[in-house]
Amino acid sequence: MSEILETLFGSRAKTRLLRFFLLNPEGEYSVMEIAQKNMLTNAQVRKELNSLKKIKFVIEKSKKNQKHYILNRNFHFYPELKGLIAKSNIYPQCKSLGKIKGIGDVKLALISGIFLNHPKSKVDMILVINNTSRGKLKNVMNNLEAEVGKEVSFVLMNSEEFKYRLDMLDRFLMDFLEGPYDEIVNKIPGLKRFVAGIKKY
Template structure:
């Protein structure tokens, strides 16, 4: 259990709080909270009840597709179900945002450790959520040789569960990235031309001119 997990009582609570902090205008059902935070349904229900009692979240019905009992689950119908969202008037919201959001960002060595089985990494660049730039279109670019897409996707999902937010990322084989770079591909330029941090560079990228937004 990390320091914040010890401070707040459980890692599940920290992940769930981050989920609501990073998505302040989104409602989640109990099942969605459990899935996004990668915790059990029972743990999610318990932590949600604790957060509700302290006024951190509030109930908000959401419309979801559910199995139709009349057809024994063969079809689905749209139905209002119980959900939860962040209470914007929570007294210590700003303090928690600083602690849980700013303290959630992975350091470079930890990020590379998570990706060590992905393949022969050549370039890792982060932006967006990792440098607290909400205007960025991409949070991360990963470039390498013989990339294992499934392993990368699993590592990203694990990071998403900890951060409480879906990551926008792109992964390229080295040849494809070099081609896109030479063609001034929009996706690549959208991260290289704006604020970002180079975590790993074995390609020897030339100095980049970073524009302000």
């Protein structure tokens, strides 16, 4: 048991792989796919996969003459590890969230969902940005997904669309604002007062 636990933890690469497989239990991935999704090198991935394969955390399969890896849900500590991941708040560890401010003229950035362990949220982020740099947005999202271990779902709109949705009491937006969320950026005048008002009822 001690050997298994020592193998499970120890490096950033290993932690990312553990989280990735636990959050994507159905997927089968090649070394290249795992490396790209987790912002790791192929060498790092191969090293960690070899140790995780030894303790039967992952299963190796051959698919079109290429090795693919899938989570072994019969792994002895699977329920405990899944529970640990579910309870862990990923938000403080996500350094890439700070880079959102450089995507454009950011008026609002709210997080929920995967970041706050709120699975009922329909999206993980709401972004209100004018003059968005698509390249920077893609880069930030790729980094975030590597830190989180899963695809980040988000809604992007400009100030005009956000104001329209807010004025119309858009159901999707109201559901998000009524649930738990954290602010990364909030430059929308009166939004906090508005949210406090809808949460009263």
